C-alpha cells in the first residue's frame with residue numbers, strides 16, 4: 193500500500209511538498225515511478241532509436257527538396273534549445289528556420305546567445321515580439337488568478353507561434369528541445385500544462401483590463417487542424433539521443449561561445465522570479481527538486497549532489513530582491529499588490545473554465561496523434 197507520511201523519496205529528491213505524492217514499500221515515490229514509465233514509452237536513445245532518427249533526418253531532407261527549409265526550431269537561448277540548434281544545423285546539416293519569442297523578459301545574455309548561435313550556425317531567425325501592453329495585462333491577470341503556473345501565457349504563445357510559423361512557411365517538421373531525461377519529473381499537481389487557451393481566455397476575462405487582440409493562441413480545433421489536417425509533426429529530438437545536459441552545455445561553451453546562466457530557464461527574468469520567488473513563497477514549490485530528480489533518475493548526477501544543491505537558496509538573496517523589484521515595476525504592481533497576491537487563497541485551473549476534460553476525454557486520440565507526429569517510418 194502506498195503511504196503519504198514519508199517526507200522524501202529514497203531514490204530521487206521529490207518530497208511531501210508535492211500534493212498527492214505517494215511512497216511505495218521500497219521508499220520510492222510516485223514521481224520517479226512515473227518517470228520510469230515515461231522513459232519506457234518516450235525514450236528511444238538506444239541503437240534502434242538512433243536508426244529511427246537517421247531515417248527521420250533523411251526524410252526531412254527529402255521532404256525539404258524544393259523548399260527553403262527542412263525544419264523549424266524554437267530558440268530560447270537555453271541549453272536544450274541551443275543544443276537542438278547545434279544538432280540540427282551542424283550534426284545533421286538540416287536547413288532550419290528558428291523562431292524566438294520576445295515576451296519582454298529575455299535577459300541580454302539570452303538574446304546574445306541566440307544571436308551568436310544563429311550567426312555561427314547560419315540559421316535564419318524570426319523573432320516574434322508580443323505586444324507588451326497586452327501581454328503585461330495577461331501576466332498580471334495570471335498573478336491575480338492565484339494559480340501556480342503563471343508561465344502558461346508564455347509557453348502557450350511559443351507553441352502557437354511555432355505551429356503558425358510552420359504552417360505559414362509550409363514546414364512540416366518542428367524539432368523541439370523537450371526531453372524525457374531532464375524534464376519529465378513534473379507533478380501535475382505543481383503545474384497545469386500550457387495547451388489550454390480556454391483557461392487563458394477565462395483568466396484574462398476575469399482579471400484583465402486590456403483587450404486581447406494579437407496574443408497568439410491555439411484552440412483545441414487549431415491543434416487538430418495543424419497536427420492532423422496539415423500534418424505538422426513535432427519531433428522531440430533529444431529523446432532519440434543519449435542526452436547528457438552537462439556535456440551539451442560544455443560543447444555549446446567550447447564550440448559556439450555560448451554563455452551559462454547559472455540555473456535552468458534563467459534566461460528570462462520573469463522565469464527566474466517565477467521559480468525562485470513566486471512558487472516557493474506562495475505555494476512552497478521548489479521546481480529545482482523536479483529537475484534535479486530527473487537528473488538523478490537518468491544517472492547524470494547523484495542523489496547527494498542534488499541534496500547539496502537544494503541546501504542552497506535558488507539564487508542569492510540580492511538577486512531575488514532585484515528580480516522582484518524589477519518584475520513588479522515592469523508589471524506596474526506595488527509591493528502591497530504583490531504581498532496580497534502571495535497571501536491570497538491558493539487556486540488551481542479547476543477554479544476557472546478550462547478544457548482539461550476535453551483533453552482527457554480525447555487522450556486516446558492525442559496519444560495516437562503523438563505517436564503519429566513522432567513516428568519516423570510512417
Ligand SMILES: [Zn+2]
Pocket residue numbers: 201202203204205206220221222223224225
Ligand atoms: Zn522518487
